[in-house]
Every structure is written in structure tokens, then in C-alpha cells.
Amino acid sequence: MTHAQTIEPAHTRPAPTGRPGVPFGRQLRAELRKLTDTRAGKWLLIAIFAATPLVVAGVLLIADPKNLTYGQLVNYTQSPERILLPIIGILTVTSEWSQRTGLITFTLEPNRRRVLVAKLSATLVVGAMVILVGFGSAAIGNLLGIALRNGAGSWAFGVAGYRDIAVVLIVGLLQGLAYGMALLATAVAVVFFYVVPNLSNLLFSSVSGLKDLAPWLDLDNAQAPLYLHQVSGRQWLEFLTASLIWVVLPGVIGVVRVLRTEVKSS
Template sequence: MSRAGRHPNDIAGAAPSPLTKDGTMTATTPIPFRRLLLVEARKLVDTRSGKIITMVMLALVVASIAARGAVVGPKSQTLVGTAGIALGTLLPVLAILTMTGEWTHRTALTTFVLEPRRHRVLAAKSLPPLLAAVALSLFAMLVAVPITAVVAVVRTIPADWGVQPIWLLGWTGVNVLVAAQGLALGALLLNAPAAIVISLSTPVLWAVVGRLGSVGAGLAEWLDLNTTCAPLVSGDMTWSEGARLAASAAFWIVLPMAAGLVRVLRKEVT
């Protein structure tokens, strides 16, 4: 009867430690970081919700580029930029879910027993969303090419292939920063709904703050990541613009990430 499990006599035989693939059958060798990275990347897509969010992101990139193409015509760089709306909204969500998922489902109980050095797990969790930001940016560029060509043919107007490499680089950088902000908020709050609400409502909030006299405008100028990111795309960043970007990145990424790291390292897992 299968429900009873294997006959106990066989269990003793199966009990001795199995050999690891790379022969590192020892509890004195730390788990290689590459392995943690692979596992955390896999956790992004091995559940139905993970698969759905990935598919939605891919579909939205294609749909937004196609829709914009139909409206503004075959301008490749403009079309790529359109994907930024979808990525700017969903990349932080993906990053937040990565950071908070283990606490929502209490799988931290398993993860931190497998690797008690929690900072390594956090590092392994941080990289996949950042890499996904780069990969999805490249995907948007790839998708924009055939759509630009098709729109040009359909509308019978010449395609505008003018693309500034520095713009593409800056645009990819913005997407990475947005994902990093999601990671930091997720690590700090360890609560997906709260982090997602904050992440999605900040643009509205800054629009309000920016109108609150000179103090509000000053704050928005220095701390609103959306505003300070803009010069990245234009490709000619001045020193003061660089300082503002650094200040807002410190405020939205470095500080919450540092506080979140301390919180996760100290938190009692229940």
C-alpha cells in the first residue's frame, strides 16, 4: 500500500546521506551563492501566480508597444518608451512579491533553515528582479522593431529608426532603479499590500507635494525618483541632476534596503 510509505526495513538503507552532485557532501562548505540565486530565480516562476505575473508583463509590453504604434506611427524609440509604463508599474510589484512572499506564506521557516545566513538569501532574492528589469527592457526593444516595421508598411509611411543608444541605456537604468525601489520597499515592510500601495501611489503623492509651495517643490525636486530619473534618459546629466538622483536613490532604495536588511536579519521567524 503506497500510503504506508516504503517498508521501514528499506528506510534505514535510504537514510545515509546522499552524495551531492558536485561531491560537496559536507556541512562545513557553505551553499554556493550561484545555487541560492538559481533557487530564488526559480521561485519567481514556479507558482501559478508567478507565471501569471510574468505572462502579464510580457503581454503588456507587446500590447502597449503595438497600441502606441497604431496611434503615433512607426517611431521605434517612442514605442520602446511606451513599454516603460507597464514595466514601471509591474516590475516593482514583482520585486515586492519576491521580497515579501516568504513572509506571507511563512516559507521563511524553510528557507532560513536551509540557509541560516539570511543576508545571502536576501542578496539572492534581489538579483532576479533586477536582471528581469534588464531582460524586459531588451525584450521591449526587440518587440519595437517588428512593430515599427509593420506599422510603417500598414500606414505606408517611412519608419523612424532613429534611436539614441544613450537613451536606451538610460531607459534600461530607470527600469532597474524602479525594480530596486520595489525590492527595498518590500524588504522594509515585509508586507506585500502595504509596499505595493506605497509604490503605486508615490507618483500621485509627489504630484501633490510638488504643488505645496517652495518647500514641497524642493522636496519633490530632490526626492521624487520619477523626476530625478528623467535626466538619465536624456543622456546629458549635470552634476546637480546627478546629486538629486543620488539623493532620491539613497532615500528610496539605499535607506529602506539597509533598514529592511537589519529587520530581516533580526526578525524572529515564526
């Protein structure tokens, strides 16, 4: 009589259904590095950081001493930042498609939402650095104005001044990011960013019947009170409405497009 030996099946661990994503800190550092790895991004940042002190130096040379105040210098330093900073937002997104690196990025991190959050965070970090450089350059310029040209040297600016300038610059940066996501092509996004809002401003300024609607529908008009640092509740509402049209709406369209666009290797 033989006895059959029964072998119990081994209990195997279920195969993992997914893999852990790239740690967010590492992903953020990668996105920050991308902003300086490309020739365009590197020279753009150099241009921004160089233009701000150059503007301060120019103001110190030609401005009337009574106009050499901290507030005036901030107004001058934010001008090149307002023009160039949005391009950083555009390049943050479009470089993935224009340089064909999107396939690598989305292979290493398939969750595109996490990639977009990292890009947004990297853009805001760089934007905050640029804004701080602007405020710091204005402070140094004010001290030099007092010492070298007997400038007025007023430091009156206030929390509202910092808030309003920072809001204008950050909104411009986010607008560039939104257009970059929506269009996914650097040249097209840059042209669209600078041409279309200017056409809108021209339309609302030249057509008398639309002037009352301009603060609600045109972002440049809505931002104007922020430069005076005396913004009423109604003006904040106008600014919010215009920002929804020119920043949030393109941003939503851009997010949908990034999440659904097929990434090609060639």
C-alpha cells in the same frame, strides 16, 4: 611480574564547526524558480511580457505614422514595465513571509545575507529580461510600422537612451525590492510603493515653496530628465540624492529587518 599495557588515545578529527552553504548557483536558480512557482508571480510575469507587445500593437493602430519611431515605441513599451516591474521586487522578498516558506529557506541556508544576495541577483536577471523584451518589441514594432503604415521609422536613440531607460526601470525594480524587505508584507508594500511616492510628488508639485527642492527629494521629479536622454551633471546628482532617500534608505532598513526578524512556522 605483570606488564600493564598502555593504549595510546586515538587521534580523532575535530568536529566540524559548520557546514558548507548551498552553492550560490543553485540558490539563484531556486530564487528564480520561486518567482514563477507562485500564482501571483507567474501571472505577473505573464502580464508584463504580454503587455509590452500589446502596447506596441496599440501604438501601431492609432499613432500618427510620423510618430512611429523606435524612440517613441520604447517610451510606450517602458510604461507598463515601469508600473509592473517593481512588484516583482516586492514579491521576491515578501513571498517568504506571506507563504510561510521563510523557515525552509533560512534552514537550508542560515546565512541570510547570501539569501538576500541571491534574491537581488534573481530580481536583476528577471528585470534585465523584461527590459530586453521591451527594447526588442519596440524594434519589431518599428519595422512593422515602416512596412504596414509607412511610419517614419527613425532608429535614432543612442547609447544614452538605452542607459536612461534601463536606469529608470532598474531603480524602480530595486525600490520595490527595498520596500518588500522593509515591510515584509505584499499588500502593504504594494500600497506603500504606489501611494506614498505619488503623495510626495503631489506635495512638491502643489506647494510653491517646495518646487525648488523637488528634483532633490522627489524621485519622480528627479527621473524626469532621464526620459529626455539629456541629463546634466547636476541632474544626475539630484537623481542620486532622491534615489538615496527612496531606494537606498528603505533598502538598508529592509536588510536590517530581514536579518533580525524571527521567522515563524505558523
